[in-house]
Amino acid sequence: MAETLSGLGVSPGRAAGRVCRMAGPPELPAPSPVTDADAELDQAMNALRATVAELEARAEKAPDADARAILEAQSFIADDPGLHESVEANIRSGKDAAHAIDEACAHHRRALLAAGGHFAERAADLDDIRNRAVASVLGLPLPGVPDPGHPFVLVATDLSPADTVNLDPGAVLALVTEKGGPTSHTAILARARGLPAVVACRGAGDIGEGTWVSVDGLRGEVEVGIGEEAAAEIRRRAEADRRRAGSVRGPGRTSDGHPVKLLLNIGSAADLAPRDPAPSAEGAEGVDAEGVGLFRTEFLFLDRREEPSREEQVAAYAAVLRAAPGGHVVVRTLDAGTDKPLPFLGLAEETNPALGVRGLRVSRVRPEVLDTQLDAIAEAARETGTEPWVMAPMVTTVAEAADFAGRARARGIAHVGAMVEVPAAALRAGRLLEELDFLSIGTNDLSQYTFASDRQHGELADLLDPWQAALLQLIADCAAAGRAAGKPVGVCGEAAADPLLATVLVGLGVSSLSMSAPGISPVRESLAAHSLARCRDNARIALAADDPGQARKAIVPDR
Incomplete structure (x- = not known):
């Protein structure tokens, strides 16, 4: 009889197949004497x-x-x-x-x-x-992904970046790990490849090699012992879903025509370059996106001993502005600190870096870094004849928003906004929008700070579930402030890539959704199947639910 295991769904989609487990770490032999x-x-x-x-x-x-x-x-x-x-x-x-x-x-x-x-x-x-x-x-074989010669569901305690980065979506059907959270490497890279994934899945370690399982990366469920015939039917339906998602094109909108911008999260112009799409995911060139909703500029700075020159920054930003679909690009200024330590900044070590000098707060100690970046963005805009939107990460107070807006506008940047990543910003969204032109909600960090839950703590992964009603209430408050001000409020956290949750976010009043490329088509198809009234009903149901699982079960996707 099949058994259902529950975890945290971090990359939507359904898949089924036989389990292959990652080999364990190399065991140490008994210590040997050292003569040399x-x-x-x-x-x-x-x-x-x-x-x-x-x-x-x-x-x-x-x-x-x-x-x-x-x-x-x-x-x-x-x-x-x-x-x-x-x-x-x-x-x-x-x-x-x-x-x-x-x-x-x-x-x-x-x-x-x-x-x-x-x-x-x-x-x-x-x-x-x-x-x-x-x-x-x-002299042992390096640990890595197994190669059984047939498609399989990969089950592991956890996956390292080196394990995950070159996964072949033609062979790996889905990922299941015992550890991890919604922002773990496994989650990030699974979404980038369009692989269904469930992390923090209790009992995954007991699934036997070769067992037939199904994986629901949206609901966070792994059904164990389903049988080969059931697996074949699940694969047939998943393939039908993929074909149907690819058939819906054009701007994002609900079934009754309410527009919702569908945008890309990128790290550089390379993410917009054509490449061969994987069997279960689209390459950037195959995605009918309406622009870039999050350009993470910190990838240009990572692990640098010296700050990138203004000229180097101008070239990198101009390349994205030229390549972006629709010419719409939202540039996030340097989000340094915590998991993105930048040696050239020379920041002091902190007891609790997640609550320390990160994001916009870096400009308190190194204001010239932000000034150079804003100068470079403005110059790139002039070179390309575009008007980028620019936003700061970790904005907490109205004073911070006003200062950032003033510095950006002094350089001719017309569209200035902020990330909403801490509850203080969400609670004061209306006042922030008196100083700014738009808001973009980062659900990963907003969850972390709302629930006082470390983003990497596997035992607390359920608190970081983007279906949590408290998080959705903060998003609703931000969207309401946007409607009152007549200014856009989007979501750029990967929660936007959940096709069913996307209907809830639109029902809450969010005007744009930004995500990794593989999420665009499923979200577009989901919105096209729901009216705005149905999205609002879904939002009310999710806000009233006592836990994320209850919310998911109460909302049935339209087909």
Whole structure:
């Protein structure tokens, strides 16, 4: 009899197939005596350098900017002098290369977990670095995705960026992990590839190899032991859904014609370049988007020892402005801090970085960085003859909004807005819009700060579910402020890529939805099947629900 496991759906879609499990980490043998510390050190450093080289090579082949940035950050950790110094100290104290690497990674892992916030996410990166380097020292195969010779559902405790980045959607049908949250690497990269995914799934570790399962990445459910015939029917329906989604084109709108802009989240112009679409996802060139709703400029800054020059920034921004569909681009200024440490900023270490100097707050200590960026955006706009919309991350007060707007408009930037990522901004949305031209809601961070729940804490993943009524109420309040002011309010968190939740967001009054490319077609099709009145009914149902699961079950998608 089939059993249903529940987790957090982080990438919508349905799939079914046989389970293949990730191989476990390499096991350490008994410690061996060290007779030549220098030779042992050479072996350990060679293993770490090989790990760095492999991660860099994977980053170069990464299909999108998100994946590339994640892998580059991981290679930077593997090449960190502090980690290497710890390995050397362990070897000098008598440990062999494998145990020295294992203990050094464990030490730094504990430090990251103690730092909390987004730093805790980097602990999973250290686990992967440890596994790869130890396997290299011991001459074992590197950990990675299995290749059984047939399509499969990948089940793992967790997935590293290196595991996830080059997944073949033609072979991997869906992802299920025991750990992770809505903003984990698994979630980000699964959405980018259009793979259904469920994370924080209790009991996933007990699913046997080869078991037939179905995965519902929207509802966060994994049905175990369904049988081959049931799996074939689920695959047939999923394929029909994909074909139907691809048949709806044009601007986003409800069945009765209410317009909803459907926009892309990108990290660079490379995300807008044509590429071959995967079997279960669309490439950027195949997406009928109406512009870019979130251009994450921090990918230009990541892991830089020196700030990118104004000229380099102008070139990067101009490339996006020229390539963007419809010429509409919302540029987010540098979102530094927490999980995006930028060495050139020289920011002090913080006890709780998620509540510290991040986003717009960096301009308190390094105002010239924001000024240079705004100068570069303005120059890129003049070069391309476009009018970008520009917004700041982590705006909290009306004073911050007014200061940012003044600095942007002084450079000729006409459309100035802010990210709503903290409850304080949502509660004062009406006043913010007296200073600004638009708001964009970042649901990932707004969830984190609303529920006092670390985005990377797997045990608290349910609190970060975007169907939580408290989060939806804050979104509704922002949308109401936008209607009163006659100004747009969008959602650029990946919650926008949930086809059913998109109807709720539109019902709350959101005017645009911005997401990774694979989410555009399913969301467009979902909106086209619902009237504005039905969207408003869905919004009322979701706001009244006591928990996300209840909300999902109460709202049945129209077909």
